[in-house]
Amino acid sequence: MDVSQYLEIFIDETSEHLQSLSDCIMSLEKEPDNKDTINEVFRAAHSLKGMAGTMGFKRMQHLTHDMEDVFQEVRSDKIVVNSKMIDILFKCLDALDKYLETIKETSDEGTEDNQAIIKELNDFIAQSEGQEVSTEKPSVSSEPETGAEKKFLKIDLTNEEKEAIRNTKDDENHIYGFTVYIHPECLLKAARAFLVFQAVEDFGEVVVYRPNPHDIEDEKFELDFSFFLIASEQLDKIIPAVKAVSEITSVLAEEIQPERFEQKEEKEEKEEQPKQETTESAVTPQAELQQKAQPAAVKKTAKKPVTSRTVRVDIEKLDALMNQVSELIIAKNGLASISMTEGGNFENQAFHEQIEYLERITTNLHESVMQVRMVPIESVVNKYPRMIRDLSRKLDKKMELFMSGEDTELDRTVVDQIGDPLQHLLRNSADHGLESAEVRKERGKPETGAIYLNAFQEGNNVIIEVSDDGNGIDTEKVKEKAIQRGVITPEQAEIMDQKEIVNLLFMPSFSMAKKITDISGRGVGLDVVRSNIEALGGDVEVSSRLGAGSKFTVRLPLTLAIIQVLMVEIRNEKYAVALGSIQNIEDIPVNEIRYVEAKEVIHLRGLVIPIIRMDKILDIEPLEEEPENLTVVIVKKGDKYAGLVVDSLIGQQEIVIKSLGKFIRNNKVISGATILGDGEVALILDVNALI
């Protein structure tokens, strides 16, 4: 048994508890009298303490213990929640986070004692109580539970165990029997038991286990376990070591005379009648034990189906699975293209049907794998309320974060990497977007600024909007600065529209903050946000109204590897357009093209849609003679449309996205390549970059 095998569970559960603590403390700040929240906080802190103790992280345990004290005081109405207390608690959480980070990296909690924070906590309790330190410790340990019995006395030894005792025992050492009771609320009983064994093994050798070591390891015991230890030290030195393991309710132990076994044995050998008695008396507790263990086992098996519904899988395994699915789809496409070229033959009917069947299966398979990789963005966004609270303090501005759509799901890889860009956008809103309370009052806005984070799915994309009701972006200032920095020339600035100017913010090293703060404006700015999001195959846009606020819209692809596309042909080149962004396909007579600001547009069902000549964009020789009708693929991005002029449509297909590699210069129009069924390579058009 090794405690490290629990490390992963510990890390996962600890981050969950820390998150729930953070959430609770946030809501406690708003409603200091909510008993449910206080209880919840107390529970979370208690579990944290327990788990840290189990894993032997003493410093972490110490800190949570002191936090728990504070919550206990709150619970028993001895202290009132105030903002100072909340601040201290958040400091504690940060410290715990640091411990967890260190543990993640090194499997050890590090050496930071956080004495300062612990002192603050204790001072706080002392202060609010007027030195009257509570004697009633919330800790439940070391309180002997009634009904504890020396179960080790009733252990019926097997012959092998007797043999083992005889072999290990010599005149120097003693045999001690132990029964250890674990606290009923203990979360990792097996780990506790492990620590107990670790502690006693410093003194001697454990020779008998009840239940057997395997069951102890699998937590197949109720609240107690017993063992025999052979050691040379005195018992009163060993017991404190066992008691030092936290969440142990009581430790019962005494020295056992070896004659006991010998006697038993003799009895067994000689007298038939008493032997039955002894075995009976020995068996009964065991049966009792078994009976006790039995319900536990039953409970477990009854519970099992529920718990084993989720499986933790390494993301790399899922990546590997996804790659296999990709390969399968390429192979399927190859097969399909053969069936097309050799089609027309009626004998191939069955072959075609099988190909179609295969197509359905691969599509479903892909969807299933995709589903497995999807996780809600909650895990990323739920740390933001806390961040905004801290920012509010730091910037001395009143603000509140409103979130919606936390349950929106995205591919795991995307979720893992979207945290930083979103955080940056939120900080940006808090720092540059929102005005100070005085200015807000002057402008007739509520004193508390609002920041919104909304997430939702739109077709094959997930949209995350970060907006605020602050000052908005001053386009004149942006222009001025852009010219000053040589990003654009004054002539260029003249002809730029609002939107183009606002998007200048995403240019490298364009920090708009007039004063540099440590929140944002450290030189790395929105350009980093944009490149991070683009690396995920997404894009970001900003819209703003001066005085009313601004809105950043982040668009992310739902999937990274495989998409449904429409294959189109332009001259002899094949291109793929993501089906998710296609609105519809139109045949437009050339004479319906109108001109607005010297740009070609079409009028379609009340919409004016700019048309894009794909051959021009892609540097393809123009046709000598324009056809009478144009095939136009209408694509949509948010509320904007564009019509892509292509030569012909090939059809719908499922493709595997491949990167162009690091050599070919990052190309805005092309987002990747794919291998078609016949082995030919086609390029994927990035519609979002075209509009």
Next chain:
Amino acid sequence: MENEVLVSEKDTKQYIVVKIGSEQYGFDINYIDNIVRMQRITRVPKAQRYFKGIINLRGEIVAVMSIRLKMELEDDEFSDASRIIILKIQDLGTVGIIVDEVKEIVELGTDDIERQSKQDKNDKNTFISGIGKHGDELISLFDIYAVVDESENI
């Protein structure tokens, strides 16, 4: 630089000798993953001029470069002898280089190589690390990292 490390371990190194125009060039065999026949190259719009496009190399997408255009020679004319040398470079990935013809593999010792100092930036010698002497033939040895370096050509 990377050559020197290897040279110190071993006195001779193998080079694949190719023909580009009338001259002979050598690629350090350690960087070569494969040599394939000319195949259909898919053009990538807006890419660097000397990138002919991409090919499908057993299910992987590989960018193909015209070393002729990169060295500012005349554009390639594909023939039956044309080959794509597939280079695999750590941290950068795989890239294909079009050559007119692959001739042979030669072994060159340190003594057979005359180091070339980098001169003019736009000189085609920028891509050459040294001149190898094999019999009475001269082989210009490519500095692989200079050939695939993109930083100066954006």
